[in-house]
Amino acid sequence: MSNPPGAPRRSAPAAPVSRRTRPAKAALSADALVSAALAILDADGLDAVTMRRVAQALDTGAASLYVYVANRDELLALVYDRVVGEIPLPDVGPVGAPVPHWRARLTTLIGDAVTVLGGRRGIASVALGDVPTGPNALALAETILGLLSGAGIDDLTRSFALDLINLYITAAATEQSAYVAKGEQGRTEESEVAAMNETFARLSATEYPHLVAMRPTLTEGSGDERDAWTIEVLLNGILTTPPHPPRTP
Amino acid sequence: MSNPPGAPRRSAPAAPVSRRTRPAKAALSADALVSAALAILDADGLDAVTMRRVAQALDTGAASLYVYVANRDELLALVYDRVVGEIPLPDVGPVGAPVPHWRARLTTLIGDAVTVLGGRRGIASVALGDVPTGPNALALAETILGLLSGAGIDDLTRSFALDLINLYITAAATEQSAYVAKGEQGRTEESEVAAMNETFARLSATEYPHLVAMRPTLTEGSGDERDAWTIEVLLNGILTTPPHPPRTP
DNA sequence: CATGCGCTCCGAACAGTGTTCGTTACGAAC
DNA sequence: GTTCGTAACGAACACTGTTCGGAGCGCATG
CATH class of the missing domain: 1.10.357.10 (Tetracycline Repressor, domain 2)
Structure with missing residues (x-):
């Protein structure tokens, strides 16, 4: 139990000991959280920036993040300022x-x-x-x-x-x-524009005369x-x- | 257990007929969903407008809403247009x-x-x-x-x-x-303004000269x-x- | 009248979410 | 050598949106 070789975890420079047997890993910090969150943001968007996923990227558990950040909103505010x-x-x-x-x-x-x-x-x-x-x-x-x-x-x-x-x-x-x-x-942008054009093409010219008349210009x-x-x-x-x-x- | 007088739900547990023993209830419709959602929006804000909560307001289950609406975003779009x-x-x-x-x-x-x-x-x-x-x-x-x-x-x-x-x-x-x-x-708005004033008061005048100088005006x-x-x-x-x-x- | 079909209805379940609790382990002070 | 603050989490809570599959109703057809 004291030294299972697999799955090294956080903060145990001295290899032999105990549960945290991570060999060498940057210490956690608010800055590290922001960097990890930013990488996820770029890869998969804002919704993908979940506490669990950020924690996973840092090879830790979600609960650990709350030492450096009060909640998800605060983390996002830090990410925002970084950007x-x-x-x-x-x-x-x-x-x-x-x-x-x-x-x-x-x-x-x-x-x-x-x-x-x-x-x-x-x-x-x-x-x-x-x-x-x-x-x-x-x-x-x-x-x-x-x-x-x-x-x-x-x-x-x-x-x-x-x-x-x-x-x-x-x-x-x-x-x-x-x-x-x-x-x-x-x-794509073209398909988006095309879809919008179709929407406007369906409009009644008596109900929305300006919109219909301006369809090409819009x-x-x-x-x-x-x-x-x-x-x-x-x-x-x-x-x-x-x-x-x-x-x- | 078979017929408690209070709180008649949908789907009668023991009433004579079948499962749906709705006594007199407005039929479900997209419009009804929007009205219910709007009431919740006004009462508790956008985050409180969950599918389960809207369903509860209509005395039904969340799954039933998907007959009238493809997903939550579509429901919110309908609410938006109503507003x-x-x-x-x-x-x-x-x-x-x-x-x-x-x-x-x-x-x-x-x-x-x-x-x-x-x-x-x-x-x-x-x-x-x-x-x-x-x-x-x-x-x-x-x-x-x-x-x-x-x-x-x-x-x-x-x-x-x-x-x-x-x-x-x-x-x-x-x-x-x-x-x-x-x-x-x-x-309150005053406490918000006060908090903002404090934030600006703490700023270094050499780093942010304009912001500091304009603090009263801001x-x-x-x-x-x-x-x-x-x-x-x-x-x-x-x-x-x-x-x-x-x-x- | 009986049968079947399509539609609404909805309990249960799935795969997630943010956040909290309580425990463990470490590094440093005494 | 012992204590102690604190970082680190595993597990759990109370939710979320959405899907599945069965159940039941009403209506048109045979």
Whole structure:
């Protein structure tokens, strides 16, 4: 009983002893959990990131994970922040200084954020509920604020704009990764578009005249074109809309 | 044991006739499932809408639901469309005709949509993945297109704008209902704001200068003010942004 | 009238899920 | 050499969505 050779388990550098006879294994840590979870996320999507599966990847039991993480949501929040850390951030100069090309840089940043978060199979959806406060998410917010300061808009507008940009990034990434997930289930983008076209073809022209008339247009334009236009819309809108639109002080 | 007076269930244990001794019970139907699910949604949130719980509310077994609905996702899609049906739609005139006050009406419509969907404890999140094609969702899209046609913008822009508005409605409603859910768990809005303030208070001013400097501003403005500003931003942006921004044809 | 067919109904079971309990074993302090 | 905090889990709990197969009803056909 003291030294069965098969199935080495955790933490027993000294080989002879006892139940944990793992020979050499990285110690568990929150970071290790996040890495394991991220690998599973990339391989099989958000739903596959279960406590048991993460534990299995680390060659341990699910109960062990709760030493490093309060629950699954907390683990996912950590994974989210790790992914946010992969978004390339431009460096913005010191606080008061003018920021050259702030608009082009902000446009790129928003696009990159959507691409990075949208590529990771549903992780963006964990940020829709609660405002993320991980270090990387904060750094992203800081950078957005820095770029916005280059536009010379007031603080309140910047605060509102930050929220709006975050909302857009999260929502667009969520939508995009849902698309990707469907694609991996065999449905290609063309078949998806075709199915949508069929749905609209069946519509009564008297009940939905606009939708029917616009059927060809509704599927026009690539996803990238739509995204680029949307970001332009947000920035143009932000630049031309003062807070408190009804009453002017 | 053969005939306890209380709690008549389906499938009489000992009543004279056969197994189904339902005395007087509305026949099952997809609509009945949706109503039951909606009641549970309002009472206990999206996670509480389980097949067993819906079945229990209808005094039947979970397996019976699958006669009317392919799976839980389909049921939730039906619930979603029912809720969308509660959004008051302005009536837009005939197709070619000018639409008076289109902007004010569109503003109201978007706000109403967010309010209705956001009030329903997480149901908005089911629409983030797939484009909803229920009759009420189509009617909403049709109305939005009708109002947008009042602005005299081209078809492609209208198509992009429809997507953007839908994205905003869904994301904003999801976020709002997440807030509401937290509120019901004892956390008030003030305590939430206070917690956020504390988080920001702890931040290093050298690492996050903008965030620290803007701390008072970040929690300023009511939710309604922010929402109203955001809708203005979207409309202003839509009106001033042509498709294909880089190259001009 | 009898027979059979199709449909609804639903108990039981399957393969999972997140999380908790209680026990075990280890490394370090005393 | 003994104690002790804590990491590590095996097992269990209370659930989940979904499937299977049998049971029973009503209706059209023979």
